[in-house]
Amino acid sequence: MIQNLLRVEKYFDSPTEKLQVMRETLNQASGDLILKAHKPHISVRNLNVYLAKKHILKNVSLDIPDKAITCIIGPSGCGKTTLLKTFNRLLQNSVDVKIEGDVLVDGENIHGKEVEVESIRKKMGLLSQRPCPLPMSIYDNIAYGPRIHGIRRKKTLNLMVEKYLREAGLWDEVKDRLKSPATSLSIGQQQRLCLARGLAVKPEIILGDEATSALDPISSKKIEELFVKLRDQYSIVLVTHTLRQARRIADYVIFMYLGEVIEAAPASEIFSNPKEKLTKEYLDGYFS
Amino acid sequence: MNTIRYNKYRQAKEFLIRHIMLLLTLVSLTFAILIGISLYYKSVPILDHQSIWGLLSGSSWRPLKGEFGFFPFIMGTLWVTILAVIISLPLCLLAAIYLSEYAHPYIKKIVFPMIDVLAGIPPVVYGVWGILAVVPFISEKLAPHFVEFSTGYSILAGGIVLAIMIIPLMISVFIEIFDALPGGLREASLSLGATNWQTIKKVVLRKSFPGLAAAVVLAISRAFGETIAVLMVCGNVSEVPKSLFDPAYPLPALIANNYGEMMSIPLYDAALMLSALLLFVIILAFNAISRLVLIRIERNFAL
Numbered sequence: 001m002i003q004n005l006l007r008v009e010k011y012f013d014s015p016t017e018k019l020q021v022m023r024e025t026l027n028q029a030s031g032d033l034i035l036k037a038h039k040p041h042i043s044v045r046n047l048n049v050y051l052a053k054k055h056i057l058k059n060v061s062l063d064i065p066d067k068a069i070t071c072i073i074g075p076s077g078c079g080k081t082t083l084l085k086t087f088n089r090l091l092q093n094s095v096d097v098k099i100e101g102d103v104l105v106d107g108e109n110i111h112g113k114e115v116e117v118e119s120i121r122k123k124m125g126l127l128s129q130r131p132c133p134l135p136m137s138i139y140d141n142i143a144y145g146p147r148i149h150g151i152r153r154k155k156t157l158n159l160m161v162e163k164y165l166r167e168a169g170l171w172d173e174v175k176d177r178l179k180s181p182a183t184s185l186s187i188g189q190q191q192r193l194c195l196a197r198g199l200a201v202k203p204e205i206i207l208g209d210e211a212t213s214a215l216d217p218i219s220s221k222k223i224e225e226l227f228v229k230l231r232d233q234y235s236i237v238l239v240t241h242t243l244r245q246a247r248r249i250a251d252y253v254i255f256m257y258l259g260e261v262i263e264a265a266p267a268s269e270i271f272s273n274p275k276e277k278l279t280k281e282y283l284d285g286y287f288s
Numbered sequence: 289m290n291t292i293r294y295n296k297y298r299q300a301k302e303f304l305i306r307h308i309m310l311l312l313t314l315v316s317l318t319f320a321i322l323i324g325i326s327l328y329y330k331s332v333p334i335l336d337h338q339s340i341w342g343l344l345s346g347s348s349w350r351p352l353k354g355e356f357g358f359f360p361f362i363m364g365t366l367w368v369t370i371l372a373v374i375i376s377l378p379l380c381l382l383a384a385i386y387l388s389e390y391a392h393p394y395i396k397k398i399v400f401p402m403i404d405v406l407a408g409i410p411p412v413v414y415g416v417w418g419i420l421a422v423v424p425f426i427s428e429k430l431a432p433h434f435v436e437f438s439t440g441y442s443i444l445a446g447g448i449v450l451a452i453m454i455i456p457l458m459i460s461v462f463i464e465i466f467d468a469l470p471g472g473l474r475e476a477s478l479s480l481g482a483t484n485w486q487t488i489k490k491v492v493l494r495k496s497f498p499g500l501a502a503a504v505v506l507a508i509s510r511a512f513g514e515t516i517a518v519l520m521v522c523g524n525v526s527e528v529p530k531s532l533f534d535p536a537y538p539l540p541a542l543i544a545n546n547y548g549e550m551m552s553i554p555l556y557d558a559a560l561m562l563s564a565l566l567l568f569v570i571i572l573a574f575n576a577i578s579r580l581v582l583i584r585i586e587r588n589f590a591l
Binding site: 088090093095096118119121122124125126128130132133134135136144145148149194197198201 | 473477495
């Protein structure tokens, strides 16, 4: 089966075509195929998070596969975003927060004593719900990350800016106005800019917090296609409210409800044959 | 069944409320204009006698001989105000950054009320404290290192006292500006692996620069008009100050010290009115210029 997957990656260049064949292959597969093909990149063990004395995440244990798209679905307020923010330790900036349990990235505990927050965050690009361009030019937005991590040479920066703008499919639209402010872009372009900015620090993981929910259909389609294109190089974790989006692009799905993980399984499995009653009801639209 | 006919009563009320509010807005604006006009009207006698440039640039103030030179007072005002801002700006900026970006909520809970207390102390108390603490410190400890003799009643004393007076205002406005920034901005920078300090330097300060500039302008306007505390520690000698340890005589102090006395001297009354008008115009011009600068800054920083 794994060989089959590899074959798929080799022969199909168009992301959508690849996706389709992959899905067909996966549909025949069974069990934890994805987890076997992709070793876990992030492992969460017995994670409990309290925000202002409220128990937000309850004993969460899960694995996020390497180099695949994982979608976290579930109704609003079930702790999806909190979970995502625990991954890159942005949560600890909030007031009155208590975190128990382990989050392992490549086997290392991110809450360990000798861990530097900055290097964890560098490992994970975050794409927030609303695009949030930094108050500077398009060029400087992309160059911001590399500059922070010590790259000063103009030539290198130029190359990087072009590379990552191309990767985010934005280069052709902005190459003539790299010096203009980032806020002059449309909101869909801004989101792709944010993606490019995140990629420029060479992360291993991309975290998307409802990354397409503020965008128009065409822009969100572009972002989705980007995710599909990027899944060979990055582990992508998406929190999403749109079930259809999860159906389209997810390899692995985690369903959460009221701070608990109800079900985690490969996409094909969870959508065609959910094990839990709650999952089935959510997928059928009884509640959202 | 509800009709959609014109409800006369409701519409009349709407009309009335709207226009009363307009009227009240105009009234409050009119006061500013009225003050300006009446000050000008009162200072016309002296303007008839002497040219405005002569008055502004003249540096001798001898009312008995009919010499009214405002230059020392204008310089005194500027020196004290600028010194106060130079002292308080870095202090306030760093304090505000610490409180809004680094401080534990627990610390904030203690510090914010203290800032409010500082803001609530009456100016005269600051003045007394200046006389008891700042003035002796300058004359005994500080001045001997720099000049031969200073009474301590000086620009420096005025600047320090004024700086302390505008600190609470500046800190609380700065914090408000930092808190008004969208939180996603910091998260965006942090999630790229930036440290807190890098985020503050390159994102927070950059984004809030127009607001910070406006806050400084506000503080300067306050400092210009501050009278009693400055009057108590500045020495009030009508000479153009040459160093920080020289006494000065700011415009508000001139008016407060002399109005109501020696009114028998011809033109004295008009001269004081002119100084009030000057203060009025300086603050007005300062606000106008800074508004223009702010608009330009905002355009350049519209990112």
